[in-house]
Amino acid sequence: MTDQTTAVTGGRAHGRAGGQAGGGAAEPRDEPDRRADAKPRNNRAWLLVLPVVVSVTFTALIPLMTVVNYSVQDIFSPNDRIFVGLEWFRAVTRDPEIRAAFLRTLLFSAQVLLVEIPLGVAIAVAMPRRGFWVSVALVVVALPLLIPWNVVGTIWQIFARADIGLGGWTINHVLGIDFNYTLDSTDAWLTVLIMDVWHWTPLVALLAYAALRSIPDPYFQAAQIDGASAWATFRRIQLPRLRGVLTIAILLRFMDSFMIYTEPFVVTGGGPGNATSFLSVLLSKIAVGQFDLGPAGAFSLLYFLIVQIVSYVFFTVLTRTGR
């Protein structure tokens, strides 16, 4: 069968060459050869990609596959392990503690987005467009972003304390509100939420500010001449320009807040009770504290998948609506 095909194509090629040249000295050449002549293959590109492949393999691929490996085994000791299939995944999805942490984290992310996005945009709109105060405003706004996460946690851990913290003391003794984040779960939640708002709203503000700065002055002048109000100017001129950066800001803030770990770990350690034990806090407790590598592996993979899927959905939805 294959022989026959080759014969047929070979025959056709010959016939054509003969017909074209009309008995001339045209050399019958093979098609693949000619293509190779026209476009020489260069495999050196692989060499250039190799460092990336190697580093990604070592830093991401192998660790991830190790986690996959853990997630399907019950490990008693390095030499004593049994394959359990999807058992850990089933256990993790049914675990009430993990479920509660999942809902808690989701609620936290939703609150973070609800506060930080409008607040960041409002700050960006209020920031000066030119002059001396631009640099001052930029430095002041960017300051929280420059502080390492665990330091942010430490700052707030002290700041919010009712006895020696400036914030906590003021609330208790000046405003007369009973506030203690180490005992009251609502207070703890609020402390972590406000800390996140303080830390990350500047990111939204800076992204939005960059987009707003790119709007040429004549747009604002035209709106002024029309007699448009500040709100109308924002709705019609500024907000449409923010669509792109807000997509990115929402994505970043969702992913970051959904994976929040360092700051609540430093401030509350997940407490009081389970009040601020988000998924990551719980995960580290299972993995590093209890050393349950199997469930932790399954948990990690699910966590990873959730972040991936939600981000993908977000991105698709937000970029689609732009068209």
Added chain:
Amino acid sequence: MALILDGVRLRRRGEIWLDDISLELSSGMTMLVGPMAAGKTTLMRVVAGLLPPDAGRVTVNGADVTSVPVRKRSVAFVYQQFINYPSLSVYENIASPLRLARDLSRAGIDRRVREVAELMGLGELLDRRPAELSGGQQQRTAIARALARPVDVLLLDEPLANLDFKLREQLRADLRTMFQGSSSVVLYSTADPTEALTFAAPTVVLGEGRVRHVGEVAEMYARPPTLAVAAALSDPPLNVLPGVVRDGRVECLGTSFPAPHAHRPAHSPVQDVTQEAAQDVVLGVRPHHVTIGEGGPGTLAFPAEIRLAEVTGSATFLHLLLTGRRHLVAQLPGTQLFVPGESTTAFVDPAHLFVFDENSGRLLAASAASTASTASTASTAAEVDPHG
């Protein structure tokens, strides 16, 4: 309707943007012509109320509006960039100034929007967004927005500068018919001398933040009162050569011609150029008055080296280097081929030379061709023009 600017001055960052601008504009169109950075946009922004002047007054219909905020003024502004609300349809864009003015009913707004859209040829595009339009359509939308509401002052700041050639010609013709007999004060700025000439409206020439001259554009073109006006109204740019008036003759780069004495501006501080012992002057000649090959009797001949020949099809622009490293551009009809580096001779009929005083920049003598209708120039013309 009348717009009066009285001694308007504006300084920013130590630079003079507007220097003692006093103008009286009435209903209908006025052209504002000047090179880049002449202060055209600044002046318009002052008129609109977007920039408060440091000194001076802006009066509309007798009322001082200098300190009235933009929102309360009856102005419309069309920018060089196509400024529309990006998130609104063409319909909504045109309707927005009407909605904000709140003096028309919903049906009234609808009627007005469709009327203006029809006028600007946007009837089919009302549902589109600005991003879905071509540049010309976007600018038409911006102009329609400005036209929608009746205003005292309509400002158009180089509205056609960002459009391509064909659209510009077309829109220019449309605008010309539209603004003729307008009851608003229409101020239209341009850096393009051709545009200023085609509108044939009263024209203000602006330069370095000052009013250079006010008058009819054709007259200014034929007999530019100053070098700055001649330069602002010449496209391609005016050729400028150095000269000296001595013993009744104008000397220029080794040639000379009899100084035209009979004609000079009445208000010129210089009494008679022929009586001066020696006076430095600047000679201006438009590129299309420079010829190559052969000149008639009485023409000035300049030996030149060909540097570059630009062929546009209908014309050839020949860049020449004269003695003393002076540049001269000749605009020759049709496509003509030249070899760069070769020598040639450029001819200029002195009748087409403008003689400006070097210090004041004022015109001392106009070309005979442009003033031939004036009886007083006849003798000058006869002296230099053998056909006259």
